[in-house]
Amino acid sequence: MMSRLITSLRGRMMSHIIRCxxxxxxxxxxxxLLKLLRKETGYPLINCKQALQISEYDxxxxxxxxxxxxxxxxxxxLESQRSMQQGLIxxxxxxxxxxxxxxxxxxxxxxxxxxxxxxxKNTADLLLERYQGKTDNIKTEIPVEEILNLxxxxxxxxxxxxxxxAGKLRENIQIRRAxxxxxxxxxxxxxxxxxVHPSVLVNSTRPNSPLGLYAxxxxxxxxxxxxxxxxxxxxxKVKLIGRDLAQHIVGMNPSRVGKAPKVKMVRLVDEDGAPTxxxxxxxxRLPVEGSRHLLKQGFLLESDxxxxxxxxxxxxxxxxxxxxxVAETIEENE
Numbered sequence: 001m002m003s004r005l006i007t008s009l010r011g012r013m014m015s016h017i018i019r020c021x022x023x024x025x026x027x028x029x030x031x032x033l034l035k036l037l038r039k040e041t042g043y044p045l046i047n048c049k050q051a052l053q054i055s056e057y058d059x060x061x062x063x064x065x066x067x068x069x070x071x072x073x074x075x076x077x078l079e080s081q082r083s084m085q086q087g088l089i090x091x092x093x094x095x096x097x098x099x100x101x102x103x104x105x106x107x108x109x110x111x112x113x114x115x116x117x118x119x120x121k122n123t124a125d126l127l128l129e130r131y132q133g134k135t136d137n138i139k140t141e142i143p144v145e146e147i148l149n150l151x152x153x154x155x156x157x158x159x160x161x162x163x164x165x166a167g168k169l170r171e172n173i174q175i176r177r178a179x180x181x182x183x184x185x186x187x188x189x190x191x192x193x194x195x196v197h198p199s200v201l202v203n204s205t206r207p208n209s210p211l212g213l214y215a216x217x218x219x220x221x222x223x224x225x226x227x228x229x230x231x232x233x234x235x236x237k238v239k240l241i242g243r244d245l246a247q248h249i250v251g252m253n254p255s256r257v258g259k260a261p262k263v264k265m266v267r268l269v270d271e272d273g274a275p276t277x278x279x280x281x282x283x284x285r286l287p288v289e290g291s292r293h294l295l296k297q298g299f300l301l302e303s304d305x306x307x308x309x310x311x312x313x314x315x316x317x318x319x320x321x322x323x324x325x326v327a328e329t330i331e332e333n334e
Contacts, residue, residue: 033059041067043168067164084172085327086111088201089215090124091194096184097132098192098217099124099142100324102176110171111201117211119165123158123175126150131180138186138219138320142178179322181217190319193218193242197250216249216323218242223315241316248300248307249323257318258293260308261285285309294318 030052037048041063048062055061087104088111101124103116110116127142130150148159158175166173183190194217196210222241224234266284287298287306295308295318302310311317 030057033057033062037062041168082106082172084174087176087326088117088120088199088211089196089213089324089326090120090211091196091215091217092121092124092128092210093181093192093194093217094128094132096182096192097128098181098194099128099131099178100181100194100215100217100322101127101178102324102326104174104176104327105169106171108201110169110173113169115165116169116173117202119161119173120211123147124178126152126158127178127180132182133184135180135182136185138181138183138190139322140180140182142180144175144177147175147178177324179217179324181219181322183219187221189221189223191220191222191238191242193220193239193244193246195243195246195250197247213326214250214324216246216321218245218249218321219319220245221317221319237314241314244301245316245318246321248297249294249321251300252294252297253292253323254294254297254321255292256294257320258291258295260295261288261306285312294321 033052034045034048037052037059038045041048051062051065055065084104084106086106086108087102089100089102091098091100093099101120103120103123105111105116127147131142148157148162150158152158152161162173162175181192183192195215196212197214199212201213202211220242222238263283263285265281266286268280268282285306285308287303288296291297295306297307299305299307299310305313
């Protein structure tokens with residue numbers, strides 16, 4: 001009798017141990033699935049847990065469930081009537097082409113997220129890849145509807161991706177406008193310069209391409225024959241001229257290139273601002289205070305020079321430019 005009782009107890013204990021071990025192993029596996037799903041999809045932990053429970057811990061089914069929820073939420077968010085006064089601008093360019101893209105959202109909280117910033121950057125990179133060298137015009141506005149229909153991998157479109165991101169971030173996200181600048185089909189002496197004003201919304205370590213609230217792209221020529229510089233030093237100078245011009249445009253907000261200021265005879269002065277002893281006079285194109293014409297403005301980095309004078313010193317000429325500011329009215333930009 002006693003031996004039967006002992007045998008029974010041993011059997012129950014072994015069954016309990018096996019069940020505990022199996023339960024522990026399952027819990028460990030489920031936790032690993034939860035971590036992996038959270039990392040791969042970027043959804044909140046609670047959503048990932050619910051998706052795994054509904055799918056009975058089938059990973060692929062759980063992921064598909066989350067994507068379906070995100071699509072529906074994204075579609076709902078895209079119908080939102082809330083004001084979209086936040087967002088970021090991306091400017092990507094190479095030697096002959098540039099793309100400036102503005103993507104809008106509702107709050108700066110979303111604009112700070114890595115997922116939103118990567119979406120803006122990746123879309124700008126895609127536009128540069130698809131449109132560079134395919135237009136005869138220097139500046140071309142890319143229709144938003146055309147951008148949304150561009151195909152990505154896995155048979156998705158840009159619009160599909162935006163819907164998913166909007167669903168994940170729970171906020172309306174829209175491509176507002178995009179500009180393609182291309183000088184590949186123009187003369188060899190035309191160059192592109194760009195500048196994005198840094199924003200506190202963007203961590204300096206991410207993403208690699210510039211993002212900010214203000215950006216400008218400028219098309220200009222550079223007289224290298226006059227400067228007689230080596231190819232390496234010439235390339236470096238072209239980059240600096242382009243960046244400094246674009247930075248001026250961001251900071252001073254000119255409305256057009258305009259005409260250079262009229263020539264005036266001005267007495268030479270010494271370092272203290274006093275007239276030189278000889279009383280010599282020189283021709284100057286002085287800045288015009290309050291002007292919105294680029295060439296008449298005082299240059300941002302050397303305010304005693306007009307932009308026209310600064311360009312003349314650097315043997316450069318501006319052909320065209322465009323400046324973006326997040327959420328500005330289109331009429332204001334024009």
